[in-house]
Amino acid sequence: MLTLIRGAELHGPAPLGQGDILIGGGRILAMAPRLSPGDLGCPLREVDGHGLLAVPGLVDSLVHTSGGGGEGGFASRMRPLEAEQALRAGVTSLIGALGTDDSTRSHADLLACGRALAAHGLSAYALTGSYHVPVRTITGSIRDDLVLIPDIIGVGEIAIADHRGAQPSAHELARIAAASRVGGMLAGKSGTVLIHVGDGRDGLELLRRACAEHEVRPAQFLPTHCNRSRRLFDEARDWIARGGTIDLTSSTTPAMLAAGEVPAAEALLELLADPACADRVTLSSDGQASLPHFDEAGRLLGIETARVDSLLATLRAARQQGAALEPVLAAATRTPARIWGLARKGRIAVGADADLLLLEPESLALRMAVAGGQCWRIEAGAARALD
Structure with a gap:
């Protein structure tokens, strides 16, 4: 069945004016101020988009699709992401990763959870590796994971400046980046390395050294x-000045804000x-990750679950504070799609x-999500497939 969205204000994320969008086979087939595909002889479903904004689905650079956590023992492990959570949050493409726990969490499970999301039209990619170094992989090497496994598009999250990380050296980070770059080149992927940066005093120093001392x-x-x-x-602003890109995290807690976190918006x-x-800036939710709070001695005081819907909430907050729509949208659509080499996304x-x-238009309240051509109406806190 073809789907025709009529009369929405199109933002791609740049403003494109009012128009119609024809969808079929999981792709955008046509766009124009007025489309008349009725003579094609195909079943056609029409959606009234008048008075609404049509924008790209959000591209979330970090989601713990198989569940994160575990810093407080087995009972503190977070649940896997459910498709409805992503759809209600407007996230249609997501990059799944392991974090602290690569003992009871595996890449096989990460891939399985991503493929379950794909059954609902979502595009779920994965990263090889975790917080720890040497990097744990499926095939035995970063390069082979990238070349041989279609879902895997990069490496991460590798942890630096964090007591939960493996305390890697600049040389080790450079070797990881080199392996990911070659694997990405051979597979036609970005090979981006996602770096978890903790609260440690070293900050981004290891990244600066890796680039200064190696190719x-x-x-x-x-x-x-x-x-x-x-x-x-x-430090991150300086990293941008050196030619890098950075990611902001939309999920937070009152304790993290009280400790000095800069709100994502x-x-x-x-x-x-x-x-x-x-x-050069992206937004991600860190969805289904644990958000632990430690005291100065490293003792766990509490733990909460990061929410994937914090991404759209941050876009709303930035708009309410006067930001223009296009650059705000770009940080969660066009820019992450470019960084991760997802040419048809964002x-x-x-x-x-x-x-x-x-x-x-004003509240950015979500009324419908289209993921892989599948249409989901968002109402009463639920995602319902469009008949």
Whole structure:
């Protein structure tokens, strides 16, 4: 069945005016101010988009699709992400990763959880590795994982400046980046290395050394959680100036904010005010991760679950604080799609994947999600397949 969305205000994420979008076979087939495909002889479902914004589906650079956590023992392990959670949050493409736990969590389970999400039209990719070094893989090498496993598009999250990490050296990070780059080149993938940056005093120093001492480009790394403190955020701005890109985390807790975290919407607005940063910052939810709170002695005080819907909430908050729609959307659509080498994601254009959202213009409330061409109406806190 073809789907025709009529009369929405199109943002791809740049404004494209009012128009119709024809969807079929999981792709955007046509766009025009007025389409008349009724003479094709195919079943056609029409969706009224008048008064709504049509924007690209969100591309979430970090989701613990198989569940994160475990820092408080087995009972603290987080649940896997459910498809409805992503659909209600407007996330249609997501990159799944392991974190602290690569003992009871596996890459096989990560891939299985991603493929279960794909049954609902979602595009679920995966990263090889985890917090720890040497990197755990499926085939025995980073390069082979990238070349031989279609779902795997990069490496991560490798932890630095964190007491839960393996305390890697700059040389080890450079070797990981080199293996990921070669594997990515051979497979036609980005080979991006996602770096978890903790609260440690070293901050981004290891990344700076890896690039200064070895033939590794800053753009090969994507450090995340760069708004967890003002000090780290300032370092991240310098990293952008060196040619790198950074990721802000939308999930948070009152304890993290009280400890000095820069709210993601605030951090995004600061960066978007500098034209040099506009296309070098992404937002991710860290969905289904654990958000532990430790005291100064490293004792666990509490733990919460990161929410995938925090991504859309951050976009709303940035808009409410006066940000223009296009650059805010780009940070969760076009820019992460480019960094992860997902050419048909993060934009509304003929030939692109049929991943898009229908939003209320002022509130950015989600009314419909289209994932892989499958249409889901969002109402009463639930995602319901469109008949």
